[in-house]
Amino acid sequence: MDEQLKRLLLLTAEKGGSDLHIVPLRFPSIRIEGDLVSLTQEQILSPKDTEKILRSILTADKEEKLDVVRDVDLAFNIDEHLRFRANIYYQHHGLSGSFRAIQSEIRTIEELNLPPILHQFIEKRQGLILITGPAGTGKTTTLAALIDEINHNRASHIITVEEPIEYLFSADKSIISQREIPIDAPSWERALVAALREDPDVIMIGELRDSESISIALTAAETGHLVLGTMHTNSASQTVDRILDILPENKKNQARFQLAATLIGVVSQRLVPQVKGGRIPACEVLIADQAVKNLIRENKVYQLDLAIETGLEKGMITLERSLATMVNLGEISEETAMSFALSLDRLRNAM
Numbered sequence: 001m002d003e004q005l006k007r008l009l010l011l012t013a014e015k016g017g018s019d020l021h022i023v024p025l026r027f028p029s030i031r032i033e034g035d036l037v038s039l040t041q042e043q044i045l046s047p048k049d050t051e052k053i054l055r056s057i058l059t060a061d062k063e064e065k066l067d068v069v070r071d072v073d074l075a076f077n078i079d080e081h082l083r084f085r086a087n088i089y090y091q092h093h094g095l096s097g098s099f100r101a102i103q104s105e106i107r108t109i110e111e112l113n114l115p116p117i118l119h120q121f122i123e124k125r126q127g128l129i130l131i132t133g134p135a136g137t138g139k140t141t142t143l144a145a146l147i148d149e150i151n152h153n154r155a156s157h158i159i160t161v162e163e164p165i166e167y168l169f170s171a172d173k174s175i176i177s178q179r180e181i182p183i184d185a186p187s188w189e190r191a192l193v194a195a196l197r198e199d200p201d202v203i204m205i206g207e208l209r210d211s212e213s214i215s216i217a218l219t220a221a222e223t224g225h226l227v228l229g230t231m232h233t234n235s236a237s238q239t240v241d242r243i244l245d246i247l248p249e250n251k252k253n254q255a256r257f258q259l260a261a262t263l264i265g266v267v268s269q270r271l272v273p274q275v276k277g278g279r280i281p282a283c284e285v286l287i288a289d290q291a292v293k294n295l296i297r298e299n300k301v302y303q304l305d306l307a308i309e310t311g312l313e314k315g316m317i318t319l320e321r322s323l324a325t326m327v328n329l330g331e332i333s334e335e336t337a338m339s340f341a342l343s344l345d346r347l348r349n350a351m
Helices: 003-014 047-055 060-069 117-121 139-153 188-195 211-222 236-246 249-262 290-297 301-309 319-328 334-340 344-350
Strands: 019-022 029-032 035-038 071-079 082-091 094-102 127-132 157-162 175-180 202-205 226-231 263-273 279-287
Touching (some): 003 071, 003 082, 003 094, 060 071, 060 082, 117 139, 127 139, 127 211, 127 236, 127 249, 139 157, 139 202, 139 226, 157 188, 188 202, 188 211, 202 211, 211 236, 211 249, 226 236, 236 249, 236 263, 236 279, 249 263, 249 290, 263 319, 279 301, 279 319, 290 301, 319 334, 319 344, 334 344
Parallel strands (some): 127 226, 127 263, 157 202, 202 226
Antiparallel strands (some): 019 029, 071 082, 263 279
């Protein structure tokens, strides 16, 4: 690894940054508590600089992939306690890189300030749990907390399919098989099909990204496995809509019945800046009770938002109510809540 890159990554960790950006003709930049900060004490990087720095962490096969498809994912350790996920990519001015810091210690649901209902979700032995939200909102960290709690509480065979592997689990009561695409399997589809033959109890899918992975996840959940995955969607109702929308027309009807039969719940989250500094998750929670299952089965997804609003006593919560609660507790400002709300009217009502 190039010494300048190592120094910048160590600086990112020292400053509590979540991401480091290396881009030609710019200062290196660190994202701290959601804000991008330019390191003006460093030199502006030339295209030649970034090429040298970023290629220093690539193996021969990663370099070959980069040259063919023009971007590549990887994860690596600097030392025992410092791990990063990286995407190296070409843009107009040359080779660039984004590095995401991964905490070495897997935190618990309580430590992450996540909804307690997640404990009940993972007590299930069969079904589908989805963690959703835009990029950079802590979905992978939440997923890791859920997997690690299962690991410490019951004897299961847990298979993870990731690209790349981010959190490294230490097996406790469970056996954990972590598979990285394309190192341990050539494709997501191949890894997921194979997982069903590997006697799994729990399957963690880093991202449900296409119709194949969604179809296999639904089948796995339907055939007696607990499946956990993430999706890049903005709300619980949009998640259900996306699942059904992405599938081919001839599979939509079957998928509605599969999803209605298997869904345990959806948590859609954002990381919101706190008044005292740092960030805290605001979460929308959809619990797949009988009413929700009926709406999915009857293709009335547009009514799911109302089901969440009226399901407070069952543990459901809208994103706006989550934000309003944090405003009332003095954890975030009203302005911050307004900037993250999907519906200002719902936020005002909740407050």
